Amino acid sequence: MLFWTTIKIALRSMLANKLRAILTMLGMIIGVAAVIAMLALGNGAKKRILGWVSRMGKNTITIFPHNPKIAPVLNGSADPLTIGDARAILKIPHVKYVSPVVTAWQPVKWGGNFTTCNIVGCAPTYIKIHDFKIQNGAMFTDYDCQDIASVAVIGPETAERLFGSQDAIGRTITVSTVRFKVVGVLVPKGRHGWFDPDNQVLLPYTTAMTDLMGRLVALNHIDLQVDHAANLNRVQAAAQNVLRLNHSLIHGDEDDFWISNQLQVLKMANRIGGAFTLFLGAVAGISLLVGGIGIMNIMLVTVTERTREIGIRKAIGARRRDILRQFLIESMIISLLGGLVGVGAGIVAAHYVKFRSFSGHVEPSMVFLALSISAAIGIFFGYYPARRAAALNPIEALRYE
Amino acid sequence: MGQRELLEMTNLTKRYRIGDTDVLALDAVDLVISRGEMLAITGPSGSGKSTLMNILGCLDTANSGSYMLAGEDVSKLAGDQLAAIRNRRIGFVFQNFNLLPRLSALENVELPLLYAGRHDARTLAHAALTTVGLADRTHHEPNQLSGGQRQRVAIARALVTDPAIILADEPTGNLDSQVGRDILDLFHRLNQAGSTIIIVTHDHEVARHCGREVQLRDGRIVAEVQHAPQHQPSTTKEATAAA
Secondary structure (H helix, E strand, O other), rough: HHHHHHHHHHHHHHOOOOHHHHHHHHHHHHHHHHHHEEEEEEHOOOOHHHHHHHHHHOEEEEEEEOOOOOOOOOOOOOOOHHHHHHHHHOOOOOOEEEEEEEEEEEEEEEEEEEEEEEOOOOOOOOOOOOOHHHHHOOOOHHHHHHHOOOEEEEEEEHHHHOOOOOOOOOEEEEEOEEEEEEEEEOOEEEEEEEEEEEEEEEHHHHHHHHHHHHOOOOOEEEEEEEOOOOHHHHHHHHHHHHHHHHOOOOOOOOOOEEEEEHHHHHHHHHHHHHHHHHHHHHHHHHHHHHHHHHHHHHHHHHHOOOOHHHHHHHOOOOHHHHHHHHHHHHHHHHHHHHHHHHHHHHHHHHHOEEOOEEEEOOOOOHHHHHHHHHHHHHHHHHHHHHHHHHHOOOHHHHEEE | OOOOOOEEEEEEEEEEEEEEEEEEEEEEEEEEEOOOOOOEEEEOOOOOOHHHHHOOOOOOOOOEEEEEEEOEOOOOOHHHHHHHHHHHHHHEEOOOHHHHOOOOOHHHHHHHHHHHOOOHHHHHHHHHHOOOHHHHHHOOHHHHHHHHHHHHHHHHHHOOOOOOOOEEEEEOOOOHHHHHHHHHHHHHHHHOOOOOOEOOOOOOOHHHHHOEEEEEEOOEEEEEEEEEEEEEEOOEEEEEOOO
């Protein structure tokens, strides 16, 4: 009962000083809203990155031809990745698809239209590994690869830039100086930051290597898909053994290649995203701190103003802890009400504020966190004023005008 | 301490230090108050009556001497222990009423019971307000009440815990004379119903309403006066304690 009376007194004294209560709460509102919005934004960014990574195929492993541990920059001293390596990897159990990949940044022309995009020489399995779908025509085949056929599958963005609304299938485009017949167009995936999977040209790797890039051995990477996530690490280890054998590495030699599996990438993206979110949250947390100081300030004023009330309460038998609790409850009401409104404002802000390509994503845990922090701030910054109130001498407090 | 004595102060001394000078506010005061008494403590300002009232009301403690209240030695208590004694044993009535402004009459009267952790607060508060004749004003806030009504609420708050003593500090000081007389009548009725009442005042008219008057000067009790009950001319007897 005393508890409810205390809350009632706190609310009434806030009502009696509406403007002051609102201004004090505003500090908390802004702080909590900023924290929620920033956490949501960081979380949104993380989700975006994770979505991007996972949309580039399930259970994938990518093998690069150089090891950043021993040679941060590609330097010719290492054995290149070869078609032979790719064939050997295909024999590893649990490997579903393998595609050798060569890439280049080249101009693409049709008629008077022109775009520069990523040219990818790959096997037909490439679109299965990376979960691309064909909207028009068909993917080129293993026979096309054997025949070094001049055929191309293009991204929807590329098709749009070259052909506008016209049908791309059957038309002949010029990549660099070589002519290719378009046999298929990919389904759009959506742009992901700097990398646009919708603006690229897929060619048979044999054709790309022979006709376009003038190299017949070195691959840019080997992409593969594993049948199940549980086998990722096992396949990665097997691939490492196979490549070490192929590259004649002996015990003690560092790998001259680099294998990254999607789980590791996801984990790293998660970590980076988490750190980013934490950083944003911490920056916003500073405004919460300022809000807390505002509460402390107002509570000190309140305690001084209500010295006489404190004296009366002590005279009729309030103990130290009764007074302490009363003012702590008051500061907690301010901080929690501010926190609640702040959560609302933060959610609205996170919903409307879009930062480049990602928007905020609020989770219940953030709301819980923000409200807990609000309550903690109410207690922390309310404690000193409340202790001062509790320590007042009743005789002097009663005499206070 | 016998059955009738409710309160016994022995050799009570209180010193203050104001700046560089020691002030002897109470100088070896002995005072015995019986259950059911209505007592006035009078004296000019600076006589130590405020100090005595603060110690009687357990708001303060003396430097030396003993103070037994309802069979309990309260002279060595401090802080929350004193707060508990005030809550259970003392009912304060102040000159300027000292009600909490944003609470209704009923809530004001309830408050000491809530601090005592009692669950029948509402019922008892109603009863106390009925006793002081304010059963129809329970939900009014202090600023909606007249001075006399506010003082009645304060008296209800003082008696609601059924304290050992009701301690009133110039209870009619802020009231006009007719309302003041009503308040004194209320104290009389409470006293006749068994309450022990101590009124601290400089007003002789008020003091004459009390059965006994203790006069204070320079921190000592200089005289005790027995008044005949109800407005009768009083007889005076110099206290032998005054030296």
